[in-house]
Amino acid sequence: MNLNIHAGHNPDGKVACGAIGLIKESTGNRDVKNDLIDILKEENNTVYDCTVDNGTSASDVINKIVAKCNAHSVDLDVSIHFNFGANDKNGNGNTTGVEVLVYKMSGPAYEAAVRICKEIEALGYKNRGVKQRTDLGVLKNTKAPALLVECCFVDDKDDIDLYNSKSMAKAIAQGILNKQISLSVPASTPVPxxxxxxxxxxxxxxxxxxxxxxxxxxxxxxxxxxxxxxxxxxxxxxxxxxxxxxxxxxxxxxxxxxxxxxxxxxxxxxxxxx
The missing domain is CATH 3.30.70.1070 (Sporulation related repeat)
Structure with a gap:
């Protein structure tokens, strides 16, 4: 497959960075993105990194990501994010979980999104399902079918205790490629x-x-x-x-x-x- 992969937002510490909780979104999504690209390349796919680190605003980051994505002819655009809003600072024994956003509820992006949700669910996360979003520029303005993975919640201790970037990347790769990948990943480390x-x-x-x-x-x-x-x-x-x-x-x-x-x-x- 030919794939565009990017981490959303600017890096942490810059304007238009991601949410901050028990992990920082803009750091975590870049970790997952890097691991995901490595896995996909190891599986003999062509991958373009469309991450933007120099946006001047939220809209500028989106416009630059879309321009990078549209410069390539690919089968799928994949945007890596983390979610926010659980406010489960102590952990309640339940994860808030994963969801994947798509522009329309049919086609190759939707089918990959369903598989990604199931693969991340298999790691122990609640499956919040695939959701339609027609308002997000990274989904509506890219030429190729696109999906946005909200890996888990940065402000849910149960989610972050379970998280590590390599297992998350492996799950996403298996969902994209629709196959199981033989790859050992380290155990997650709970937040001290x-x-x-x-x-x-x-x-x-x-x-x-x-x-x-x-x-x-x-x-x-x-x-x-x-x-x-x-x-x-x-x-x-x-x-x-x-x-x-x-x-x-x-x-x-x-x-x-x-x-x-x-x-x-x-x-x-x-x-x-x-």
Whole structure:
């Protein structure tokens, strides 16, 4: 097969990077992408790496990825991402799992997406299934059939305890190629509690002015350690207002109570791994 493979978003630390939780999406998806390309090449496929590391905005990253993809004549475009929004910082014994996005619910991309979900499910993840998304540029503007893999959730401890890039890449490759691959992969390593920090979140906004306004109000009300963190979800840049980061979860819980006492309701704690 001829394949385009790319990791979504800019690298971590740059504008338009991916979500951050117990792992960083833009690092994790590049790890999976690199392992996936190695496996596919070992299986005698032609693979083009269409990852973009120099986008100036979320839309610029997408446009550059699409341009790279459309420069090649391939059977399939594959976009590697991680999901976000489980907020299961301690682990509840259940994974939130995998889903794969496609432009239409038929054809070669859909068929590969179904197989990829099943292969990742076999690793122990919940299968959230294949979902249709007609609004994403990486799916609607590429010439070849395209799919977007949301490998698992960066903010679910059960997901990340189970995760390693090589087993994830192998599962995706088996789904793409529709065959089993003989490849040994290392066991996953659970997240050490010593590496987990807890952030008090006081809102996420897709308008940076609103986020800055919230931060200014928190600063004025005497909350220390407030900062913004930008990440991209569904090709939209979001700005998360972090009202403190703590090693001890009890301190993060107290900060949420203090926020509520000042009228900032709806706060929550998110786990973060440095």
């Amino acid at each position: 509690e010593s590496e987990v920090f807890y952030r008090a979140i006081s809102g996420s906004f897709n308008n940076k002015n609103y986020a800055n306004d919230r931060k200014a109000k928190l600063d004025k009300d005497g909350f220390s350690g407030v900062f913004l963190e930008a990440f991209v979800k569904d090709e939209t840049t979001w700005y998360r207002v972090i009202a403190g980061s703590f090693k001890d979860k009890i301190n993060a819980e107290q900060r949420i109570k203090d926020l509520s006492a000042k009228g900032y309701d709806g706060g929550f704690i998110a786990a973060f791994r440095k």
